[in-house]
Amino acid sequence: MLASLLPALRGLSLPLRLQLWDGKAIDLGPAPSVTLAINDPEIVADLAHPSLDLLGAAYVEGRLDLDGPLDEVIRIGDELSRALGKDETAAPLPESHDKATDAEAISYHYDLSNDFYQLWLDRDMVYSCGYFETGTEDLDQAQQAKLRHLCRKLRLKPGERLLDVGCGWGGLARFAAREFGVEVLGITLSREQLKLGRERVAAEGLEGQVQLELMDYRDLPRDGQFDKVVSVGMFEHVGQANLPLYCRQLSEMVRPGGLVMNHGITSRHIDGRPVGHGAGEFIGRYVFPHGELPHLVKIGACISESGLEIVDVESLRLHYARTLDFWSRRLEANLDEARRLVPERALRIWRVYLAGCAYGFRHNWINLHQILATKPHEDGSHELPWSRADLYR
Amino acid sequence: MLASLLPALRGLSLPLRLQLWDGKAIDLGPAPSVTLAINDPEIVADLAHPSLDLLGAAYVEGRLDLDGPLDEVIRIGDELSRALGKDETAAPLPESHDKATDAEAISYHYDLSNDFYQLWLDRDMVYSCGYFETGTEDLDQAQQAKLRHLCRKLRLKPGERLLDVGCGWGGLARFAAREFGVEVLGITLSREQLKLGRERVAAEGLEGQVQLELMDYRDLPRDGQFDKVVSVGMFEHVGQANLPLYCRQLSEMVRPGGLVMNHGITSRHIDGRPVGHGAGEFIGRYVFPHGELPHLVKIGACISESGLEIVDVESLRLHYARTLDFWSRRLEANLDEARRLVPERALRIWRVYLAGCAYGFRHNWINLHQILATKPHEDGSHELPWSRADLYR
Incomplete structure (x- = not known):
């Protein structure tokens, strides 16, 4: 043979x-x-x-x-x-996304081991694309810059109420509270993230400003109580079928004049046909069960149809390749310690997933888009500045 | 009654x-x-x-x-x-867009009278949304700032070849040649625009750098000879049915690593159903025959499917409302002179169109999006800087 x-x-x-x-x-x-x-x-x-x-x-x-x-x-x-390899042209079938399935899928990935994630993430455990303002930053600097970039895009002002949907270990929630003086509700479906997230909120004495809860996005009241909503690395877990519901949910939780930021991974092709022989199948099977990447225009359509107005989109594709390079290199440098924290099988999955996704972003198989939208007032006005220059001061 | x-x-x-x-x-x-x-x-x-x-x-x-x-x-x-008024929910029917129809439609609007347009446009006759960096600029400043903003987003460098599809009176072409040292080919379907555009190129002594031609976008060779392509206020005339062709055309005229900027008016609803009782019908009948506004995600889909990667989107909706306020006020202040230049019927059309569109942008019936896309190299790399900070220096 x-x-x-x-x-x-x-x-x-x-x-x-x-x-x-x-x-x-x-x-x-x-x-x-x-x-x-x-x-x-x-x-x-x-x-x-x-x-x-x-x-x-x-x-x-x-x-x-x-x-x-x-x-x-x-x-x-x-x-x-x-x-x-054989030619693949078929788009993957839609995944199930009821609350129980989603909770299980999130737990599979994010409850793996807080100590393991701490081994290779930055000090604030920001598990999403960093922001390299000049390309010379280290991982900690890039993640702090990303948090600041998001807060600036959201034009956070002291006293505002921010909802963080899919808050991870609370890095963004704590940063926004500490640096921008806002009140934050962060929700996650991962018990491990919640546990360590709350410890870190307490350690910084931010309990008065930051509340973290174990909650499904569908269970939040749609009462427009938030000035701003942010969702980072979350819509990839929502599923194509639920994206309209998800966007309506975000739209109805923010007040008129407020802002919604969706930051997440987008697919190369609109119809979802794969790029990279079998990479998507591997990710779906071993890394992010039930994960589904929408194309920019698919998530953009759902945002628009929910009554929000898209005002600013930025691709950070190569930033994510670099972020994953950092994560992968840090994991590779700590393999012995990693073996003490997670089973060999999980370690093998995370090793190829981190290096593979760096490759996938670099080669334009997948993308990362930050999509900022406003909910205009009844008369069409909004509260954004004339230009984006304030993001770069 | x-x-x-x-x-x-x-x-x-x-x-x-x-x-x-x-x-x-x-x-x-x-x-x-x-x-x-x-x-x-x-x-x-x-x-x-x-x-x-x-x-x-x-x-x-x-x-x-x-x-x-x-x-x-x-x-x-x-x-x-x-x-x-009666409720309207039906989207308008698709318009015909062969070359003869398009040439006639463009001539109807843009060949009206150069002197008339000079009466109320800025000194460079930039007939598209201005860019108000702080909101305090006058019209000339806002149009110069818009031209600079476009050139910066395109990261123009001396010696590069720029294609300007729908170049109007050549304001952007001359600005890009003069301020950024590029070579420009500008095309238009308006004989009046071409005539005055060429005079202005000659008056500035830019004939060696700027070439303006009467040409349909479909007649340009798809040979990737341009480093950058810019299209301002053009895709509104292309028609929904031709948008994929139009985007493939732009994509194939730019070299790998190059950039394509689409700046134009987008619709409120994805399915094209109208906002503002009868405003669209009026515009189609009297102002822009055969004009069709795509939603951001529709033009975005065509751009993506053409092999380009969307890297930066910016809404300038309220900038266009303000631009139209300026145009309308300048026309209103010069009605006697305007009556000497165009028939009363045309004057009536332009008066309500300018004031009406200001109202439409302000009330979020229509939008303006600048969509920057790159054509990545084979290996997925591109030539953009890490951040957009260079646009704001």
Whole structure:
């Protein structure tokens, strides 16, 4: 089986060594930088038509082992899949998104281990795209800059009420309260995030300003009580079918004249057809169950139809690639410690997911858009300044 | 007929005087600021179910005369139409957009009279939304700032090749050549714009850098010869059916790594259903024949599907309201001169169109979006700076 594959594999001239179950090693190109150890001979059949999903799954399940820099591993996996993989054109099927399913999906990912996330996230545990104002910042600086960029876009003023939908460990909630003097309600479906989030609020003495709750976005009253609403890395979990409901919910929770910021990952194609052989399947199976990425114009349509007016959109695609580079490198530098915190299988998933998503953002398979919208007053007026210059002072 | 209408009209308590054909005057509310002179008794039937289209048409055709501040006229017309008009929910039918139809439609509006446009546009004759950085600028300042804002967003560098699709009288082309050192090809379908545009290029000695041509966007070669493409106030004329073609055209004329800016008027609703009783019909009939406004997400979808990546969107809705206030006030201050330049019927059309569109932008019936997109390199990289801070230095 392998023998019949070797001409095609060698034709790609990849810097890859195959380490076989019987001790033999085959170099597919000069100066291999990556070694793929095949523990299970049955995997060889998959190599005839590889995909990032097949390769990733084999690694997660221990049928393959990897040695070499992870970004190089991903690049080689992509080249293999593009050269030999089957064409995929079908968009994924819609996912179920009732409250129980969503709670379970969120728990699967975010309740993994607070200590594990602390190992490679920034000091404020901001688990979303950083903002590199010049490209020279470190991770802590980029995450603080991102929090400030969001607060500035929301034009937060002391005393305002901010809702943070999908608040994670509360990094943005605490930053907004501390630096901009607002009152924040943050909600999450992750018990682990809530626990550590509340501890950090208490440690900063912000209990009077920041309230964190375990709550589904559908359970919030639609009474326009918030001046501003922010949602970071959240609409990816909502599902295409629920996006209109989700946007109406945000729109009806903000007062007229208020602002809503949606920051999240968007798909490359409007119809959801995949980019990157099998990358999406791997993410859906192992990383973000029930996750669905809408295209910018799909989430934009739902925002518009909810009565909000889109006023500012910014792509931060390459910022997310760089953020994931930082996360991946920090995890790779702490693998021994990580093994003490999470099962080997989870570690394998997170390793390829972080390096793979960096690659996916860099290669324009997925994007990151910050979409700012206002809810205009009845007469069409709003409360935004004439220009965006205030964001850059 | 009128007697039976009066209770309903009086119930609105509008500051409106009806001056009848027989010399009688009826005040519908206290302290009338506007007088509507009914020259033709048959118009009274229309007042039972008024719309901005019916009222505007009656004024254009001389069956009504108006006296009073135009912004107040429009406000009263809107209140009448909302209170007594029929509900409209149907989206307008698609318009024809072959090359001959488009050329005729453009000529109808833009070939009206260069001298007339010079009467109320800024000194550079920029016939699109100005950019009020602080809200205190005059019209000339706002248009110069808009040209600079566009050039900055396009990150123009000396020696680059810029295509200006729908170049008007060449204000942007000359500005970009003079201030940013680029070479510009500008195309228009208006012979009058071309004539005066070329004179102004010559007067500034920019013939070596700026070339203006009478050309349809469909006739440009798709050879990626331009570093940057800009289109201002153009996609409103393209038509919904041709938007995908139009975007593919722009996408294929720009080199990989280049930028495309689409600046234009967008509709309130995605399905095109009207806002403002009959305002759209009036514009289509008298002002911009065959004009069609896409929603932001519709033009955004076409841009995305053409292979471009949307990186920056900015709404300038209230900037356009203010721009139109300036234009309308300047025209109102020069009515005698205007009457010497264009027929009375055209003057009536332009008077209510300018004041009416100011009202429409202010009340969120229509919007203005600047949509910047890049054509990424094969490997997903692009040439934009990390942040938008350079736009505000």
